[in-house]
Amino acid sequence: MRRNIYYLSSVFLCLLVFFLPACSDDGSKTDFPLSAVIFHSIDGKQVAFTALTHSAVNWEWNFGDGNVSTEKDPVHVYDEGGYYMATLTAKDNTGNSVSTKVSLAISLTPYALLTGDHTAEGYNGKTWKLTMSHTVNDKLVNSDANFSLLAPNIPSLPAGAFSVYVGIPEAYNDEFTFYHDGRYRHNTTDGTSFGGIVYATVLQQMGLSQITKVGGKAALGQDLFALTTYTPDENATFVLNENENFTIPTAPDFATGIQPPGIPVVTYSNVMTLDFPNSNAFIGIRDFHRKVIVQEITSSSMRVVMFMTLTDDPNAIISMNPLSAISTSAAILTFEVVN
Secondary structure: OHHHHHHHHHHHHHHHHHHHHHHHHHHOOOOOOOEEEEEEEEEOOEEEEEEEEEOOOEEEEEOOOOOEEOOOOOEEEOOOOEEEEEEEEEEOOOOOEEEEEEEEEEOOOHHHHHHOOOOOOOOOOEEEEEOOOOOOOOEEEEOOOOOOEOOOOOOOOOOOHHHHOOOOHHHHOOEEEEOOOOEEEEEOOOOEEEEEHHHHHHHHHOOOOOEEEEEOHHHHOOOOEEEEEOOOOOOOEOEEEEEEEEEEEEOHHHOOEEEOOOEEEEEEEEEEEEEOOOOOOOOOOEOOOOOEEEEEEOOOEEEEEEEEOOOOOHHHEEEEOOEEEOEOEEEEEEEEEOO
16 A cells, blocks of 8 residues: 555656656747737728737827827728828837838828839929820810710720821820929920820920921821920929819800900819919820810829910910910820839
């Protein structure tokens, strides 16, 4: 009996020696280095943030719109759509800190789509150019309220239309860059820009520019377009208005009203416009009218209505100072993002 008790006691002691270290290891707490990762989910303008951290006892959030929080897992509602950079700074109980960031695209506005992600590293604006492929919505139209076709036999522009129809493939060369802070840059690549021939002729007569090439006669019966020398304004800015009633001088047959002193006008209601105040800057087509209508914009494409004066009627010129004329036509063209 005593031998059995001794044997059982020995086995029990061995088991304790074997298992106690394991139990001690399993129950020990590892001090992980301070670290932080952001997890987030977006619903409209509301963002739920989660701080995935080790060894942190304090969390400081900067949501990138001037608002902050010290909650570990805050929910923030942005007042306006756009691009934002949210920053999390986590601290441990000794005062050490670590920061991490996440770029957010929140209910992107037309302005944000036009100018691009200004929070991205190396941001240098967002650049656009006329697409050579065109779409079924790309057309030459009259500047009436309904944008009726300028040439019924050309319901939409085919790929490379300004090369095929007009003989000026250089129309596709220019690049147009919009910056988040309102700056605007135009790169002509060859020192010339594409536009209406009437405006080009007036500029040449005034000694302000030289016509280097004309085109359009083969398909349109007369030369309606031209390349002219052009030096972009280095200090140009732009204004994007998301909704306004836009009125422009037009041919009498297209007018929806009259403005003093008897100038026929057409008004386009509730449209998005893009303008270049206090400069000679423009987008796409160089003509008397620099303000354009933006019909649609996405992250990769933009459809724009650009007005032109395509008539040899001297009465079309409203004023020489400032240089102004009635619009007779428009080009609805698609721009694509330059990668």
